[in-house]
Amino acid sequence: MHYGKKIRNSQRMALLAGTAALSLLLAACGNQGNSGKNTPVERSTAPPAVVDPATAGSVFGVVRLDGPAPPARKIIMSGDSACTAANQEPPTSQEVVTDAQGNLANVVIYVKGGIGNFSFAIPKAPVEMNQQGCMYVPHVAAVMAGQTVVFHNADKTTHNIHPQPKNNPAWNRSQSPGAPAIEESFSREEIAIPVMCNVHPWMRSYLAVFNHPYFAVSGAGGAFEIRNLSPGNYTLEAWHEKYGTLSQPLIVSAKQAVRVSFVFQAAAGTGR
């Protein structure tokens, strides 16, 4: 009898301990969504890069899609009347955006190799990411590690901003209509982080994070430019969310503006 009581007491203690552990775990997780802030950029021991403006060159060009772009699919926003009201016509998917000549927008072009082991100053100006008409604007953006990204909500509905990184801490924060802007940063290089809104599952953007400033995102005409490159041999890469990556060698001579082009094959698209 006494032994049985002892067993019951120990079971009770185990239950209490388990409950307390779970409570602590929950408390540690917080209850207001979780932020990726307080993840300072990893300090580099590399010497700061010095670029001589007298010799610095640049690279510019156009990204094209060879072959017909897939038809732009209309987005069904019927789950939220504020989203349908914010758009006169249903918006289309931003996955593949080309102009009449097949020039491809939303491609991240960046120097992948040849920069050497240098550290670079983080730009003080933030990169702005808006939620407008229940779409992320811009669809693709690029930042330096540690650079601030400011998220705005211009819509009359609630969004949640949910990046899904593989190399950075994940976070998920809600933003009601009229709520203050949310400022976050990413501490490690990653190409590219999908940013979702789970309230509106069609909302998806990409943020590319670099340890250096030599990157650009192609605009509506597929054009891009990367400036202030020291003369040298590099590898230039282009990343697209559907078509993957393309690489090519790049030689920059003193004061030279090098023209390059990237051509993605439409048939190579595999979807996400």
Added chain:
Amino acid sequence: MSSAYHPGLHRFSLVLLACTFLLLIAGALVTSNDAALAVPDWPLSYGTLTPPMVGGIFYEHSHRVIAAGIGFLTIILAVWTWLAESRRWVRWLALAALGAVILQGVLGGLTVLLNLHYGMPIAHACLAQIFFGAVMGMALFTSRWWISDQPSVPDSGSPSIHSFALFNAATVFLQVILGAGFRHKSIPIWPHILGAFLVAATVTWTALTLRHRFGNVREMKLARILINSVFGVQFLLGIAAWASRLVTADAPQPMPAMVALTVIHTVTGALTFACSLLVVMLCYRLVPRSSEAAMVSTRTEAAIS
């Protein structure tokens, strides 16, 4: 079976079973609509009990509300069973169901707070099925059929039908884990496909054994037909759900056909697991285990001599 039949408790268990099935649908809708993190906080939703019910918030918050209701019903079931039921193991099962639903709530919260990491969504999905099985057990064990005397059916085969049924249920549950792993993007599709063929083999093997050994036992016949039918439908649904994923892979959002098929596939998976548990329960109810049969035989011999 010496326990008294409590029709109210049995009916209440059936109501809870039906509500739990609704909860499974609500949970599957959350995943299929990519809405699990539409509400970033927990246990409240956007700091309130009444968030704006738009987009993904509708699915996630509805799931939480239904789950809270199920939790409340399970508390009633546990207290009622503890007060009315004389079988100690049934009382403990009711308490275990309550423990499972509380743990399930905590896992749901952790799924949100830990951003779907650390296998939380998989654990949440699998425990849901265990809870569903436990509530089904409560509904069966409190039924008039279970409590009333049933003719004992001897099993002369080897391995025993209990072993077959348990192995089958364990294989189906393994497939549940693999399915949840794929659905929550932790593993590729091929282990789940492999699992489907493994389950096809164990279900067929179990059904054939049931037919061979207990072909004239009505309950066994019904259970055999049930698990075969449900698994057959589930197998076809799996193919359809996968095809719908492939066809809509380039769509900018979860498309209704994909959502419908993956939700139906998920809840039919829960039904398949429940059916496999039902076969186990029926075997233990109707077929004496070898040790029990030996004991009965010894007693009979002793009585004759």
